Amino acid sequence: MRLDRLLAxxxxxxxxxxxxxxxxxxxxxxxxxxxxxxxxxxxSDLITYGGSPVNCQTKLYxxxxxxxxxxxxxxxxxxxxxxxxxxxxxxxxxLSPVGxxxxxxxxxxxxxxxxELSHRLQSPKYKVPKIYLATFRGLEWRENEIATISSGFTIxxxxxxEQIASxxxxxxxxxxxxxxxxxxxxxxxxxxxxxxxxxxxxxxSELRRIELAGIKVSEDTGSCGTFRPLEESELKLLYDATGxx
Ligand code: URA
Numbered sequence: 001m002r003l004d005r006l007l008a009x010x011x012x013x014x015x016x017x018x019x020x021x022x023x024x025x026x027x028x029x030x031x032x033x034x035x036x037x038x039x040x041x042x043x044s045d046l047i048t049y050g051g052s053p054v055n056c057q058t059k060l061y062x063x064x065x066x067x068x069x070x071x072x073x074x075x076x077x078x079x080x081x082x083x084x085x086x087x088x089x090x091x092x093x094x095l096s097p098v099g100x101x102x103x104x105x106x107x108x109x110x111x112x113x114x115x116e117l118s119h120r121l122q123s124p125k126y127k128v129p130k131i132y133l134a135t136f137r138g139l140e141w142r143e144n145e146i147a148t149i150s151s152g153f154t155i156x157x158x159x160x161x162e163q164i165a166s167x168x169x170x171x172x173x174x175x176x177x178x179x180x181x182x183x184x185x186x187x188x189x190x191x192x193x194x195x196x197x198x199x200x201x202x203x204x205s206e207l208r209r210i211e212l213a214g215i216k217v218s219e220d221t222g223s224c225g226t227f228r229p230l231e232e233s234e235l236k237l238l239y240d241a242t243g244x245x
Pocket of ligand 1: 100101102103105190191192193194195207
C-alpha cells in the first residue's frame with residue numbers, strides 16, 4: 001500500500017496532510033527517512049512520525065448477521081463460530097466481535113479491530129441502545145411489568161442482587177400463550193434479555209438483535225449469514241453513539 005494512504009488510514013491526518021508530513025522528512029520507515037508519499041509499505045513495517053511509532057493497523061468495520069446456532073467466538077474446535085463467516089483474506093486483521101450474542105441468538109453483530117470503539121460500544125457508560133426482537137411463551141405483558149422494566153429493577157436469579165438498568169419493552173402481538181415483543185437495552189449483561197423475560201415468568205424461544213445504535217438488520221432471519229463492511233453512515237452512527245469524533 002502507498003505510504004500516504006497507510007498513514008491516512010491510520011488516522012494520522014488527511015491524505016494531503018500526511019503527504020506534507022512525508023515530504024517534510026518527518027516520516028521514517030524501518031529507520032530510514034522516506035520523503036516519497038507513493039513509497040510502497042505494509043502494515044508490518046515500523047513507521048514513525050517525529051520519532052514516535054504510528055499505529056498502522058488499518059481500522060476495519062463489518063456487520064455480521066449472526067445465524068442461530070453460531071458461537072460468538074473467533075475459534076472453536078467443535079461448533080460453528082463467527083470466524084467461519086470472515087473471509088480468509090481478513091484473517092490477519094485482528095478482527096473480533098463487539099460483545100457477544102448467545103449461541104441461539106441471531107442478528108446484528110459488529111466485527112472490528114478498533115479496540116477503542118469496541119470498548120465504548122460495550123460500556124454501560126455510553127448507553128448505546130440495542131433492540132432485540134423476542135418470541136416468548138408465557139402470559140401477556142401487563143402494564144405494571146412494563147413500568148417496572150422502564151424504571152429498572154433488581155434481579156436475584158444468580159443468588160445475588162444485580163441492578164437491571166431502565167429498558168423499554170414494547171409488546172407486538174400475543175395469542176395462545178405465545179407472543180412477540182421488542183426490548184431496548186442500553187447495557188449488555190450476560191443473557192440479559194432472557195433473564196428479564198424469565199423474571200416475569202416468560203420463556204424466550206427465539207431471540208434476534210435487530211438494531212444497534214440505529215444500525216438495523218431485517219426482523220426476519222432471511223439475511224442471516226450476511227457479512228459486509230459497514231457503510232460510512234453506519235460507522236458515523238457508532239462514533240456518534242460513543243462520543244468518538
Ligand atoms: N440478551 C440475551 O439474553 N441474549 C443475547 O444473546 C443478547 C442479549
